[in-house]
Amino acid sequence: HPLTDVYRKTAEIGYWLAMPHRGRGIATAAVGAVVPLAFARFAIHRLQAGVFSNNPASMRVLEKNGFIREAVHQEAVVKNGVVLDEVLYVRFKKGETGDQTGTTRLP
Structure with a gap:
């Protein structure tokens, strides 16, 4: 049921680019194009x-x-036999932050 999904206002973005195309700003441009679309189209x-x-x-x-x-x-992931940390990045909808009324944040 959608009203019981506590993560219903959160979405995740992911991307992968083949080695020959890296370092040319393609991923930066793609993420830049997808982010406003995601916020405009979905209720997140x-x-x-x-x-x-x-x-x-x-x-x-x-x-x-x-x-x-x-x-x-x-130590959240294992890639090619190597244990790695996963770094979590977040962006909020323009004009909104994680410190909204009614939210509980740990100190």
Whole structure:
């Protein structure tokens, strides 16, 4: 039931780009195009993305698009036999923040 889904106002974005196309601003432009569309088309106020800790280029893509680093999930993923942290980035709908009336945040 939609009203019992506590994450119904949160969506996740993900992307992958083949090696020959990296470093040319393609991912930055794609994320920049998708973010406003996601907020306009869907009833969400939070968009998040998880990035492996060994991928600073992907972190820059998100930061250039207004995402902020929110959390680090320690030893959350295993890629090619290597245990990595996952860094969680978040962006809120323009004019909204995570500190809205009625929300509870830990200190």
